[in-house]
Amino acid sequence: MTYARILATGSALPERVVTNADLEKIVDTSDEWIRTRTGIRERRIAAEGETTGDLALRAAQQALQDAGVKPSDLDMVVLGTTTPDLVFPATACLVQDRLGANGCMAFDVNAACSGFMYALGVANNFIRTGQVRRALVIGAETLTRMVDWSERESCVLFGDGAGAVVLEASDEPGIIATCLHADGGYKDLLYNPVGVSVGFTDEKNHGVRICMRGREVFKVAVKTLDALVDETLQAAHMHADQIDWLIPHQANLRIIEATAKRLGMSMDQVIVTVDKHANTSSGSVPLALDAAVRSGRVKRGQHLLLEAFGGGFTWASAMVRY
Ligand code: UT7
Numbered sequence: 001m002t003y004a005r006i007l008a009t010g011s012a013l014p015e016r017v018v019t020n021a022d023l024e025k026i027v028d029t030s031d032e033w034i035r036t037r038t039g040i041r042e043r044r045i046a047a048e049g050e051t052t053g054d055l056a057l058r059a060a061q062q063a064l065q066d067a068g069v070k071p072s073d074l075d076m077v078v079l080g081t082t083t084p085d086l087v088f089p090a091t092a093c094l095v096q097d098r099l100g101a102n103g104c105m106a107f108d109v110n111a112a113c114s115g116f117m118y119a120l121g122v123a124n125n126f127i128r129t130g131q132v133r134r135a136l137v138i139g140a141e142t143l144t145r146m147v148d149w150s151e152r153e154s155c156v157l158f159g160d161g162a163g164a165v166v167l168e169a170s171d172e173p174g175i176i177a178t179c180l181h182a183d184g185g186y187k188d189l190l191y192n193p194v195g196v197s198v199g200f201t202d203e204k205n206h207g208v209r210i211c212m213r214g215r216e217v218f219k220v221a222v223k224t225l226d227a228l229v230d231e232t233l234q235a236a237h238m239h240a241d242q243i244d245w246l247i248p249h250q251a252n253l254r255i256i257e258a259t260a261k262r263l264g265m266s267m268d269q270v271i272v273t274v275d276k277h278a279n280t281s282s283g284s285v286p287l288a289l290d291a292a293v294r295s296g297r298v299k300r301g302q303h304l305l306l307e308a309f310g311g312g313f314t315w316a317s318a319m320v321r322y
Helices: 020-024 031-038 052-067 091-099 112-128 214-236 253-263 281-294
Strands: 003-012 016-019 042-045 076-080 105-109 134-142 160-170 175-182 245-248 303-310 314-321
Touching: 003 052, 003 112, 003 175, 003 281, 016 020, 020 031, 031 253, 042 160, 052 091, 052 134, 052 160, 052 281, 076 091, 076 112, 091 105, 091 134, 105 112, 112 134, 112 160, 112 175, 112 281, 112 303, 112 314, 134 281, 160 281, 175 214, 214 253, 214 303, 214 314, 245 253, 245 281, 253 303, 281 303
Parallel strands: 076 105, 076 134, 245 303
Antiparallel strands: 003 160, 016 042, 134 160, 175 314, 303 314
16 A cells, blocks of 8 residues: 655745734734634734745745755645635746746645645545655645735734645555545635636625635534544544644634544644634645644654635545654
8 A cells, every 4th residue: 555654844934923912003903802712813924025936935945855855856746725826827836846846747726724635635645546756735825915904803813824745655654544525505604705707806896805704614614623523533444542633724723622622632732823823724734734843742653633624615634644
């Protein structure tokens, strides 16, 4: 059996830190509200001219260097994002060229906040079927570019950032199981109303912005993630007490705590970065994974449960032996 093994991780964040106190100055909110409702204390915001591709490139370079893999050795670059640099070419193609990995397949996956988990699932299957030996999987966003800074309900929630992993085919696990799902019936609860085909000005004349019915998203997210972690354990033929670390999507600390509770895991076994990064959509899980690896918490041989939930709705997970 061939598995996809994570050789190394990388990440990149914009320099500029925006705290809750900074946001108090532009919308009617408070540090106390943001912290208690979401767990967020600060977020990073991309500089003018700094793109999703720039962040993705930095995360990828770090992961490749730590993996000891040359860009020319890659067979695949797959990048989860909902904020690509251009409509086309795919940001994965732009990053592939800047890395010097020209020639291998490269494409983006848009699954909103589940983008990295979807990209990981796709790369895993290419490796398992023997078509790819080494893959670069990236989750990268400049989500704040589509934030309406006058809407306190949403502007406090998001941030920019990127994370990456290098995968290689191995006889040893590896990614043990992945589960990918979507239900487009929930499209009206979390979406961006504009696009190439429908046009870039919506009926309210707001242009690009995130529209979210937060309370409803919250409820569906908790219920769906409960079912997803059960499904993942079953697919991996494992019990919850065999998981060393939960590395969840970083949207809201209360959602993360609910999933940990479902698994009977203490918060000491959960990687939390939402306080520092806020919700970076596709960037969130690989940023958390990289933070966990670099801080020495995640060690070789440990079992990690990665999961995400986002617009679509989409939801996806992976059980990984690191
Ligand atoms: O990554 C993709 C998936 N997205 C998510 O997972 C997000 C899921 N949803 C959430 O995380 C939460 O629902 C939010 C953080 C978005 C909102 O928290 P909540 O506890 O569900 O608050 P709420 O929407 O029920 O609003 C409670 C109150 C409202 O005031 P009233 O009607 O009770 O007077 C809001 O107007 O809080 C008010 N409010 C705020 N107050 C201060 C909403 N946003 C703010 C704000 N500052 N930024």
